[in-house]
Amino acid sequence: MRITCPNCQFSQDIPEEKIPPKAEQATCPKCRHKFKFRDLSSSFKLSEEPEATPIEQNDKATEKRQSDLEGENKENIWEKLESMAEGTEQKKVDRDSLAEDEADIPWEHLEKYGFFPGLFKTIKEAMLSPANFFARMKLTGYSKPLVFYLLLAEVQAIANFIWQMVGLMPMISSQGYAVPGMGIVGLGSAVILILYPILLTILLFMVVGFNHLFLVLVRAGTSGFQGTFRAVTYGSAPMILAIIPFIGPLLGGIWAMVVTVIGYKNIHRTSYVKVFIAMFLPIILGIVLGVILRFSSSF
Known part of the structure; x- marks a missing residue:
């Protein structure tokens, strides 16, 4: 999935399996803008909810902890992308420097050689x-x-x-x-x-x-x-x-x-x-x- 920040247009492809199932928001690692990158809301909503049993309450508590964890993950998801992007940019700079060195004709760079x-x-x-x-x-x-x-x-x-x-x-x-x-x-x-x-x-x-x-x-x-x-x-x-x-x-x-x-x-x-x-x-x-x-x- 390609996620694009609507504020600064920074984008990155993220494998689907690395995105939490219920994550909807992301924080841009460049401009720190928070935005909703997908909508998981259901088109149908129950009018009434039965009284929760103790077991269901435990399930909801577990679900809440999982949701909080996913919330942390969805905010940090682009933080990982930021480090990945920095690594990619560093590698690109290294390759450019290497290409520039290889392109040198030593006689035309006597100040260096x-x-x-x-x-x-x-x-x-x-x-x-x-x-x-x-x-x-x-x-x-x-x-x-x-x-x-x-x-x-x-x-x-x-x-x-x-x-x-x-x-x-x-x-x-x-x-x-x-x-x-x-x-x-x-x-x-x-x-x-x-x-x-x-x-x-x-x-x-x-x-x-x-x-x-x-x-x-x-x-x-x-x-x-x-x-x-x-x-x-x-x-x-x-x-x-x-x-x-x-x-x-x-x-x-x-x-x-x-x-x-x-x-x-x-x-x-x-x-x-x-x-x-x-x-x-x-x-x-x-x-x-x-x-x-x-x-x-x-x-």
Whole structure:
């Protein structure tokens, strides 16, 4: 039975078996308003009552005590409901707090996790549980994902530079200047370390825009450009493996591609089929265009 307070509209479902048979009134646990929640009065009433016998008097006394007890029960019935409701609300608050904690991207809450713990925890979650990581992600801006991406790119570039300096990897240079991962004519390593984030940011937005265009074409870009941007930036987490010489960059690149695909799927709430079509469609179009140009040049 659902009991609703006519004063404050607070309501609660109460099992029939827990309501005393003769209870008619209840006290609202919220506003303390007393009201009649059902009518048990009989439609027929005897005109005369015979004189009560001693046995009947005892029965009436027992009935009166039972009625008083039921009166206490009916007043306390919503008091129990109040404690039950408070317990339910507490559980709901706990679940909400837990859900909010689980929704945190550690890198975006460094005040809570700290810089290095937040960085490493984000990298770990993105690499080892990408589906859950991206599914719970909220779209809250570009700056923090961009800094995360550039930071990993700088670590990768510096690691490559160190391995080149110690001779573990081939040196990439231009006009005598050693370059961390790339060569630019007329610029030294120090200048490149400054320009590298700027050039990488421009390239990043170009790549994300290109990828998002094809996701939209196959109707797989439901979370917008920011969703694709976050999949690419946080999907680069495995590139931390570039600190391992030789196999690190290759392994990190393959792993990052897999994580990014999972990111597209979970952020945009789409299917892997659409994601793969969006990724391979540019390659197919490029092959077709190359074949057309080759045949056209032969005539």
